[in-house]
Amino acid sequence: MRPLLAALFVLLPGAFLAAQENTGGAGDSAAATGGARPPQMNEGFLGRDIPAFDPGSEVASFDGKLWNINNNRLLRARFEKYLNAPAATDAADVAYRKTIDRILALLAPGNATQKNIEEAFALLPKASEYKDDANLCRTMSDAIHAARVSLETIKKLKRENTLLEKQRGTAEWNNMMAARSSALEVAGGSDAAIAAQQENIRFARDAKMASAKRILSDVAQTIENNKLRIALTELNTRGHLQALIMQYFATRRFEHVLMANRFYRAIYKDGDNSIDVYKRMVESLPVNRDAGQARINAEFDPTVAAAGGSSDRVVGARAGTDGAAAGVSNRAEGSGGNGGSFAASGMKVGLENFSIESLTGGAAVAAQTLSKLVSSLSQVDSLANEAIRDINEGVEAYKFLLEQGELNSAVERLAETFALGEFMPSVRLLPREDKRRALKFTQMKNELVAALEVNDLTRAEKLVNEMTDLSADFDASKPLAKIETAKTISAMHLAKAKNAAVSGDRAAMESELRAATEIWPRNPALAEVGQNIFQQTDLQQQALSELQRLIEQGDHRAIFRQNAKFIAATALYPEWQEKLGTILEAMTEIEGSLQRAREIQQRGDAAGAWESIQLAAVKYPEDNEINRLRADLASGGAATFVQALNKGDELEARGESGAALAWYLDAHRQYPPSKFAGEKISALAERILPGASPAAP
Amino acid sequence: MARRARSTPKAGIMIGALVVALLLIALGGYFLGAGGIPYRTAPEFPVQEYLSSSSSLRGNSYRLTGAMLNSIAWSPQSGRLISVEPTGSGSPIPVVVPPSLGEGTMQKGQRFHFLVEIREHGIVYAKDLTKS
Numbered sequence: 084m085r086p087l088l089a090a091l092f093v094l095l096p097g098a099f100l101a102a103q104e105n106t107g108g109a110g111d112s113a114a115a116t117g118g119a120r121p122p123q124m125n126e127g128f129l130g131r132d133i134p135a136f137d138p139g140s141e142v143a144s145f146d147g148k149l150w151n152i153n154n155n156r157l158l159r160a161r162f163e164k165y166l167n168a169p170a171a172t173d174a175a176d177v178a179y180r181k182t183i184d185r186i187l188a189l190l191a192p193g194n195a196t197q198k199n200i201e202e203a204f205a206l207l208p209k210a211s212e213y214k215d216d217a218n219l220c221r222t223m224s225d226a227i228h229a230a231r232v233s234l235e236t237i238k239k240l241k242r243e244n245t246l247l248e249k250q251r252g253t254a255e256w257n258n259m260m261a262a263r264s265s266a267l268e269v270a271g272g273s274d275a276a277i278a279a280q281q282e283n284i285r286f287a288r289d290a291k292m293a294s295a296k297r298i299l300s301d302v303a304q305t306i307e308n309n310k311l312r313i314a315l316t317e318l319n320t321r322g323h324l325q326a327l328i329m330q331y332f333a334t335r336r337f338e339h340v341l342m343a344n345r346f347y348r349a350i351y352k353d354g355d356n357s358i359d360v361y362k363r364m365v366e367s368l369p370v371n372r373d374a375g376q377a378r379i380n381a382e383f384d385p386t387v388a389a390a391g392g393s394s395d396r397v398v399g400a401r402a403g404t405d406g407a408a409a410g411v412s413n414r415a416e417g418s419g420g421n422g423g424s425f426a427a428s429g430m431k432v433g434l435e436n437f438s439i440e441s442l443t444g445g446a447a448v449a450a451q452t453l454s455k456l457v458s459s460l461s462q463v464d465s466l467a468n469e470a471i472r473d474i475n476e477g478v479e480a481y482k483f484l485l486e487q488g489e490l491n492s493a494v495e496r497l498a499e500t501f502a503l504g505e506f507m508p509s510v511r512l513l514p515r516e517d518k519r520r521a522l523k524f525t526q527m528k529n530e531l532v533a534a535l536e537v538n539d540l541t542r543a544e545k546l547v548n549e550m551t552d553l554s555a556d557f558d559a560s561k562p563l564a565k566i567e568t569a570k571t572i573s574a575m576h577l578a579k580a581k582n583a584a585v586s587g588d589r590a591a592m593e594s595e596l597r598a599a600t601e602i603w604p605r606n607p608a609l610a611e612v613g614q615n616i617f618q619q620t621d622l623q624q625q626a627l628s629e630l631q632r633l634i635e636q637g638d639h640r641a642i643f644r645q646n647a648k649f650i651a652a653t654a655l656y657p658e659w660q661e662k663l664g665t666i667l668e669a670m671t672e673i674e675g676s677l678q679r680a681r682e683i684q685q686r687g688d689a690a691g692a693w694e695s696i697q698l699a700a701v702k703y704p705e706d707n708e709i710n711r712l713r714a715d716l717a718s719g720g721a722a723t724f725v726q727a728l729n730k731g732d733e734l735e736a737r738g739e740s741g742a743a744l745a746w747y748l749d750a751h752r753q754y755p756p757s758k759f760a761g762e763k764i765s766a767l768a769e770r771i772l773p774g775a776s777p778a779a780p
Numbered sequence: 781m782a783r784r785a786r787s788t789p790k791a792g793i794m795i796g797a798l799v800v801a802l803l804l805i806a807l808g809g810y811f812l813g814a815g816g817i818p819y820r821t822a823p824e825f826p827v828q829e830y831l832s833s834s835s836s837l838r839g840n841s842y843r844l845t846g847a848m849l850n851s852i853a854w855s856p857q858s859g860r861l862i863s864v865e866p867t868g869s870g871s872p873i874p875v876v877v878p879p880s881l882g883e884g885t886m887q888k889g890q891r892f893h894f895l896v897e898i899r900e901h902g903i904v905y906a907k908d909l910t911k912s
Contacts, residue, residue: 741902
């Protein structure tokens, strides 16, 4: 019994939630099960047509679809709406409850007298006046009325057939008498004369019997037609009522199931409780499973044809409908007899012109599955009773758990009970105060689900902590495990993004940042790291621009001073690296010359310092620092030395080699280690005394 | 007691004679000494003018006295190029001493009197020299 209720639990809302297969429903289920394939997904010996419910994971599976009964957007929203609604205790609700209870009492087994049945039938329109009933009792009343009318029709047809049978008996007797009174006896004569006489007698007998035969044929045809009408009418009205009962069951209107069932038994007293008619109807529903669509045609008025016939030699009838309808043909070979046949296109029931075909497909599949689960109205009746009991127990369990402060379990029990018995009195009458206690926890739970769905881990963690404080039985391990795992993975992606940014792998950096964002979109570290990376990128571009500007200005010293920044900025640009390398190499040499010159100057050797820096100045005449130091030395401590060299250069340029040599000698006298003076002296000595040795023998 | 005058006419004569004698000694020393400077007829080498513009002195001969600072170069055919520090000037002057003047005996620090001529490119050539 329990599995059937679970199946119902899945099928009914599931039929309308089928469209969620690839969206919220499936996603929720996947989240709830951690992506593992539940055992219900495996093909059982009954295939996937039989729904299954795993109480451990609270996941139900049917036809390849999964639903977590406590984790479904539509159910969550509907459940939250219920928790906010007041108890159904106003005057109309009370009156409606009384009316339904009265009807059930009147129809209760052992109490269903004709008077009580009529009284209950009269209460149906009254019950339908209340909004909670949603006019279901009116529909039931109409169906019962139609069934009663059809039963009267059947009775009338049966009476008519009785009369027709009498007429047929009379016609047959007359026919037989006509045949006896027309014996083929002749007076005598030649053989030819005898034959002619017999032929004449046969013609006369046939003429006498023609009228009786026609009447007999007409009567037989009418009787067969009436039989068919009786069968179809009964089939039709039974089917209507059975479908109505199953519809009540499918929509979890269990009290209406009981009422309709008891009316059905009162109307059809033959004890036939099978729902074969309903089964045949729903099995005819076409479902395109591959496309996830269904087009359902309703044909409660099937096309029928009937024929009857009677003949001495061949009796037959054939009837058919257009299209691929069923055809039945009776043929009786031999003499004498009669026959009748009928054909009808298969009876169909369903929904048509639904805009959402997947919805209709779900409903069709659900109806077919339901028809496989039950085989009689007694089963439906017992299932409804069991559901009512289960719902009432669920409400009691909720109240008890609430008293114990076990909000998590209490809310889960109430959610299950609500899903099964949303319209039951025990659920509707639950005081708002009791429901409000669960509302806050439910809202937090829904928020937690939403936060986990969007990977808002910060919010989810906060909710988990609050729910742990609120409910003694809330299991925080699952959400916390997911949260911590996601945080760790996000941190790993961020670390990779940082490394990629440092190594200049922009594609990897973006990929890792994207992955980190998907896992934890509101990760505080994400913004920080992203900002740092982008700032770094921005700084890189700024550094390159500055480098270009400094190169254009020839300010290599400024480049040298910020060499670390420029080296980092040009790491990804080989052409820039080459330029920067050349500049830094030169600047290293210049700075070395400056340092050496300053050291020499500090020793008091101004001329030596000047000479040192002059060497660098020859190579790097544009360097400001060199020029500045050189000028300082030339106008300071090395003034006379430099002046002597300059005068020597000046006179040498004028061709006055002797005087130039005198100045160089003077410079050499001032600074004997002078490389410049020595070279100049040697050069001029060679010019004055060609081929002379530099030193005395 | 009253002061008595001590000068006499004989003492005056003796002082006058001494002055004359000293004067004579001074004049004799002047004339005897000047007579020891060689190339007295040549003008003294104009160091500063040479250092400023040697081309204007081209073809002139001068008397140059100074100490030999360094031997810069030597050639058996062309002689020796030395630097000389003129007396009274710190600026060395390069002088080419031809082999005919016995440049091989010249040593650093020795003082010489040079009779020099400024030639093409302002090069100072020694025409004659004597040790001082």
